[in-house]
Amino acid sequence: MQRRGRFITLEGGEGVGKSTNLALVADHLEARGLEVVRTREPGGTPRAEAIRKLLLDPAADEPLDDDAELLLVFAARAQHLARVVRPALERGAWVVCDRFTDATFAYQGGGRGIDTARIAELEAFVQRGLTPDLTLLLDMPMAAAQRRLEGRLDRDGGQRDRFERERAEFFDAVRRAYLERADEAPERVYVVNADQPLDAVQDELKSLLDGCLEAWA
Numbered sequence: 375m376q377r378r379g380r381f382i383t384l385e386g387g388e389g390v391g392k393s394t395n396l397a398l399v400a401d402h403l404e405a406r407g408l409e410v411v412r413t414r415e416p417g418g419t420p421r422a423e424a425i426r427k428l429l430l431d432p433a434a435d436e437p438l439d440d441d442a443e444l445l446l447v448f449a450a451r452a453q454h455l456a457r458v459v460r461p462a463l464e465r466g467a468w469v470v471c472d473r474f475t476d477a478t479f480a481y482q483g484g485g486r487g488i489d490t491a492r493i494a495e496l497e498a499f500v501q502r503g504l505t506p507d508l509t510l511l512l513d514m515p516m517a518a519a520q521r522r523l524e525g526r527l528d529r530d531g532g533q534r535d536r537f538e539r540e541r542a543e544f545f546d547a548v549r550r551a552y553l554e555r556a557d558e559a560p561e562r563v564y565v566v567n568a569d570q571p572l573d574a575v576q577d578e579l580k581s582l583l584d585g586c587l588e589a590w591a
């Protein structure tokens with residue numbers, strides 16, 4: 375693939391501020407004249423969004439098998455890559471994506487306990503070498519993030535989805551797995567302390583982006 379654009383992902387547990395900061399990242403890049411595609415996983419195309427619905431549906435009548443969950447995540451990813459991410463990168467756009475494969479290592483690997491070697495096999499099969507240029511890992515203790523999530527749910531009148539209903543131990547394992555991923559790829563994954571006022575988080579993100587823009591020019 376002729377890849378001219380850049381691929382930036384935002385990662386972290388539930389309610390750490392990914393969507394809020396995705397808007398900041400995308401606006402910051404657009405203000406510098408770049409074409410930016412804002413997207414998310416699972417999802418990003420109509421069919422991948424249909425898979426997202428299946429994954430997040432808390433219906434208790436039929437539990438979702440862990441392997442089925444893993445395969446659905448990668449099925450959605452294959453569709454998203456083919457229809458949105460690869461074409462955008464090929465035409466020189468920057469793709470800013472709310473979650474990607476680090477989430478699979480964190481949730482299906484850390485949270486569900488699936489062998490990471492199996493996840494890595496699917497990653498190689500589906501992505502064929504395509505990985506993010508930069509990953510912003512928003513990190514904070516899960517208890518504090520849960521309080522933010524509750525605030526948002528109260529305001530939206532929303533319901534917890536299938537993942538948001540998991541126990542605290544699940545989210546602690548997710549956080550540990552994310553931090554392990556950051557340790558394994560320090561050249562790609564930048565860990566941001568998300569447990570600080572939004573202005574401080576966003577100042578840090580903007581100066582990091584400016585550094586990348588300069589380095590990649």
Ligand SMILES: Nc1ncnc2c1ncn2[C@@H]1O[C@H](COP(=O)(O)OP(=O)(O)OP(=O)(O)O)[C@@H](O)[C@H]1O
Pocket residue numbers: 386387388389390391392393394395522523525526568569570571572573575
């Ligand atoms: N640094 C911050 N300080 C205080 N509140 C914040 C901060 N960042 C985000 N919030 C608020 O926390 C809530 C969750 O933020 P947001 O929806 O961006 O998180 P998220 O990581 O995208 O959540 P999800 O995992 O559900 O997609 C929102 O109400 C948002 O306004």
Ligand SMILES: Cc1cn([C@H]2C[C@H](O)[C@@H](COP(=O)(O)O)O2)c(=O)[nH]c1=O
Pocket residue numbers: 388389415416447472473474475476477478479481482537538
């Ligand atoms: C990409 C990806 C996502 N998930 C989970 C993580 C979240 O609970 C939901 C997505 O909802 P959100 O609005 O982004 O919080 O899906 C996962 O388990 N594995 C993945 O690879």
